[in-house]
Amino acid sequence: MTVLVTGGAGYIGSHMVLALVEAGESVVVIDNLSTGFSSALPEGVPLYIGDAGDENLVTGVIANHGIEAIIHFAGSVVVPDSMRDPLGYYRNNTITTRNLLAAAVQGNVRRFIFSSTAAVYGNPDQMPVTEDAPTRPLSPYGASKLMSEIMMHDLAAAHDFQFVVLRYFNVAGADPLARIGLATVGATHLLKIAVEAATGQRAKIDVYGTDYPTPDGSCIRDFIHVSDLAQAHRAALAYLRQGGTSTTLNCGYGRGYSVLDTIEAVRRASGHNFAVQYAPRRPGDIMTMIADTGRIRATLDWTPQYDDLPTIAAHALTWEAKLAQSRDGDQWRRAESA
Numbered sequence: 001m002t003v004l005v006t007g008g009a010g011y012i013g014s015h016m017v018l019a020l021v022e023a024g025e026s027v028v029v030i031d032n033l034s035t036g037f038s039s040a041l042p043e044g045v046p047l048y049i050g051d052a053g054d055e056n057l058v059t060g061v062i063a064n065h066g067i068e069a070i071i072h073f074a075g076s077v078v079v080p081d082s083m084r085d086p087l088g089y090y091r092n093n094t095i096t097t098r099n100l101l102a103a104a105v106q107g108n109v110r111r112f113i114f115s116s117t118a119a120v121y122g123n124p125d126q127m128p129v130t131e132d133a134p135t136r137p138l139s140p141y142g143a144s145k146l147m148s149e150i151m152m153h154d155l156a157a158a159h160d161f162q163f164v165v166l167r168y169f170n171v172a173g174a175d176p177l178a179r180i181g182l183a184t185v186g187a188t189h190l191l192k193i194a195v196e197a198a199t200g201q202r203a204k205i206d207v208y209g210t211d212y213p214t215p216d217g218s219c220i221r222d223f224i225h226v227s228d229l230a231q232a233h234r235a236a237l238a239y240l241r242q243g244g245t246s247t248t249l250n251c252g253y254g255r256g257y258s259v260l261d262t263i264e265a266v267r268r269a270s271g272h273n274f275a276v277q278y279a280p281r282r283p284g285d286i287m288t289m290i291a292d293t294g295r296i297r298a299t300l301d302w303t304p305q306y307d308d309l310p311t312i313a314a315h316a317l318t319w320e321a322k323l324a325q326s327r328d329g330d331q332w333r334r335a336e337s338a
Helices: 011-022 055-065 079-084 086-106 140-158 190-198 226-241 259-270 294-299 309-328
Strands: 002-006 026-031 047-049 067-072 111-117 162-168 170-172 204-208 223-225 247-251 275-279
Touching: 002 011, 002 055, 011 026, 011 226, 026 055, 055 067, 055 086, 067 086, 067 226, 079 086, 079 140, 086 111, 086 140, 111 140, 111 226, 140 162, 162 226, 170 190, 170 226, 190 204, 190 259, 190 309, 204 259, 223 226, 223 309, 226 247, 247 294, 259 309
Parallel strands: 002 026, 002 067, 026 047, 067 111, 111 162, 162 247, 170 223, 204 275
Antiparallel strands: none
């Protein structure tokens, strides 16, 4: 039996594919390569270049490869962009997920793991935030993911269908062996931007908001290493295969770092200083977001290996150096055909 990974050539998806292949799983990928790269995939993994919301494509892949589970990463993830283009986010996230779910039902795929976000909580009343906290997203990005979660709950009530929703906190870092990492040009991830500044690819890093009621005035985030996150998905797949019921789980470490803390961690890991420019708050940004991880640790057989911000920063820096070298040699490029 085979696992379908949508968005599997992207940042998190490619780490998922690598983890599955290393575990001996059969994997197939659908990715439109809008932000992903064919070179991120292990040799021999079939790649279908197309949209995860294309029901005909997905139905064919399910039938041709005997798909028994879907791990869905494909979507748009930038909060400020969602504020400017809400309909684009509802199309790429909510409608794509609806069509993918329809193809799953038609193909009798009963196990589904969904890439969601802590942005569904908005500004929580209490920290750390539990999965039972009210969902009050502040952006179309968060709302589009929440709508997808609701669809899965409704689908599970109507069909033989089990899902795990994984609500990510801040994903960062790269494969510890620097085989893959975040390669998208113009990425908006905080730690990625800081690493680019530390390696001279950016003249500065902008910090949006220094007047929040936090210890240093900047936003606070719970970072999770991308390889630990991939292993959480593997554990979720094992949980469903063992007959686990549908559930929603936070994916973080339960520890918060401010934006300024994160910048300082990259400075220390790189040994380089870089300019920081302070700017006003951005619409849709959440002040503090720290995961309550009690449920995921109790539900899944998952133990994080890289719960350490300096380690996350070091892995990101090593990858960035390799990526710069690869780009100089034109070795990191998108596929142009299937």
